[in-house]
Amino acid sequence: xxxxxxxxxxxxxxxxxxxxxxxxxxxxxxxxxxxxxxxxxxxxxxxxxxxxxxxxxxxxxxxxxxxxxxxxxxxxxxxxxxxxxxxxxxxxxxxxxxxxxxxxxxxxxxxxxxxxxxxxxxxxxxxxxxxxxxxxxxxxxxxxxxxxxxxxxxxxxxxxxxxxxxxxxxxxxxxxxxxxxxxxxxxxxxxxxxxxxxxxxxxxxxxxxxxxxxxxxxxxxxxxxxxxxxxxxxxxxxxxxxxxxxxxxxxxxxxxxxxxxxxxxxxxxxxxxxxxxxxxxxxxxxxxxxxxxxxxxxxxx
Numbered sequence: 001x002x003x004x005x006x007x008x009x010x011x012x013x014x015x016x017x018x019x020x021x022x023x024x025x026x027x028x029x030x031x032x033x034x035x036x037x038x039x040x041x042x043x044x045x046x047x048x049x050x051x052x053x054x055x056x057x058x059x060x061x062x063x064x065x066x067x068x069x070x071x072x073x074x075x076x077x078x079x080x081x082x083x084x085x086x087x088x089x090x091x092x093x094x095x096x097x098x099x100x101x102x103x104x105x106x107x108x109x110x111x112x113x114x115x116x117x118x119x120x121x122x123x124x125x126x127x128x129x130x131x132x133x134x135x136x137x138x139x140x141x142x143x144x145x146x147x148x149x150x151x152x153x154x155x156x157x158x159x160x161x162x163x164x165x166x167x168x169x170x171x172x173x174x175x176x177x178x179x180x181x182x183x184x185x186x187x188x189x190x191x192x193x194x195x196x197x198x199x200x201x202x203x204x205x206x207x208x209x210x211x212x213x214x215x216x217x218x219x220x221x222x223x224x225x226x227x228x229x230x231x232x233x234x235x236x237x238x239x240x241x242x243x244x245x246x247x248x249x250x251x252x253x254x255x256x257x258x259x260x261x262x263x264x265x266x267x268x269x270x271x272x273x274x275x276x277x278x279x280x281x282x283x284x285x286x287x288x289x290x291x292x293x294x295x296x297x298x299x300x301x
Contacts, residue, residue, distance in 0.1 A: 114132070239267065247271060
């Protein structure tokens with residue numbers, strides 16, 4: 001929910017009050033964490049969320065480069081569309097996006113198209129790319145892209161069982177060790193008039209085995225895309241949503257804040273605690289919900 005400046009304080013207090021007593025339809029407030037998230041936990045969420053943002057903008061720029069090229073995508077061997085994927089490798093300077101297919105025995109990843117790009121130094125990084133390259137015959141990768149494709153293939157069955165919503169994007173990020181990955185599925189709207197948050201999944205894969213499954217949000221929230229300012233209309237200055245799966249923000253919350261235009265902070269209200277995600281993607285712990293409700297009651301008296 002985006003809040004205009006004139007009503008931010010009033011609606012924020014109302015949102016805190018409601019979050020303390022209610023949960024979204026179809027969700028159950030578990031509150032698995034007895035204490036608020038530590039600085040180390042918040043820093044890890046920030047890092048994964050920023051990488052998700054970079055993955056998303058790199059993929060979007062790569063798809064645009066592919067569309068703008070003179071390459072006909074039908075030139076690729078598309079006889080096995082089920083195993084076709086688009087995978088992005090990120091580094092400090094830029095990224096490489098491979099459009100290809102996992103081989104039948106999963107011993108090789110065949111790259112049909114390759115796009116390389118660099119980061120532009122802006123407050124939130126943006127991506128620029130070179131031309132898409134059509135590789136004929138396909139380039140055979142038996143390294144990082146192959147490992148990413150294997151992890152994605154392993155998780156797809158989990159996604160179908162846990163997330164019935166069909167229009168999902170995916171991302172594959174490196175994990176804590178050389179043979180581990182985080183595989184994400186998150187919804188993408190069919191048009192550019194809105195942003196989606198929720199109904200997303202993170203699966204941790206190690207040594208080609210699923211180690212942990214985490215449904216981060218169970219419902220989908222839609223936020224309007226207001227990239228063009230409308231004169232005479234209030235502009236949102238803050239977003240607010242409740243998080244009832246756990247007592248801390250999620251990786252996709254950070255990605256959402258970094259992607260959303262116009263850029264605004266986001267309040268995340270759990271069953272017990274309050275966090276604020278700044279436009280930069282940094283997360284601040286604001287305190288227990290009860291302290292805000294107590295202050296409200298004292299003012300009322």
